[in-house]
Amino acid sequence: MAVKEKEALVGKELLAKVKENDGLSKRELARECGYYTVGKDGQTRVTLAEFYDALLSAKGIQLEPEKSKDGRGREASYTVTVHKNGQIVIGAAYTKEMGLKSGDEFQIKLGYKHMRLVKLGEDGNEDEA
Numbered sequence: 001m002a003v004k005e006k007e008a009l010v011g012k013e014l015l016a017k018v019k020e021n022d023g024l025s026k027r028e029l030a031r032e033c034g035y036y037t038v039g040k041d042g043q044t045r046v047t048l049a050e051f052y053d054a055l056l057s058a059k060g061i062q063l064e065p066e067k068s069k070d071g072r073g074r075e076a077s078y079t080v081t082v083h084k085n086g087q088i089v090i091g092a093a094y095t096k097e098m099g100l101k102s103g104d105e106f107q108i109k110l111g112y113k114h115m116r117l118v119k120l121g122e123d124g125n126e127d128e129a
Contacts, residue, residue, distance in 0.1 A: 007034055008033060008034035008035050008050070008051075008054065009033045009034055009054075010054055010057070010058060011057075011058050012058070014033055014054055014055065014058045015055075015058050015059070017032065017033050018033065018055070026048065026051075027046045027048065029051075030046045030047065030048055030051035031044070031046050033051065033054075035047045035048070035050050035051035035054070078094075100119075104119060105119070105120045106118060106119055106120060107120055
């Protein structure tokens with residue numbers, strides 16, 4: 001069973017450590033940032049894959065989409081396409097995440113290269129929430 005010697009750095013702390021140790025090799029840098037295990041035999045093994053994943057995450061890059069909560073269906077991508085008939089469809093995953101119900105009304109506000117949906121309250125005015 002492998003044992004971690006120290007807690008691996010993440011986020012801004014990881015990026016700062018990488019920046020201040022730019023003269024080290026990849027393996028030395030990963031080890032310095034806590035991405036290694038020590039086996040029963042006392043041998044240290046650097047975990048470069050975990051190190052690279054943490055670096056990407058710290059930079060805000062996510063290669064694998066997060067799994068859906070129930071494990072079924074397609075993943076919400078937060079990207080939509082205009083259909084041939086000019087319509088844009090917002091999937092149920094988004095409306096469910098926002099707690100929207102059938103019959104909820106929105107006002108469409110157009111801007112330069114964007115549009116915004118503003119939920120209307122029961123009185124037909126903008127919802128305060």
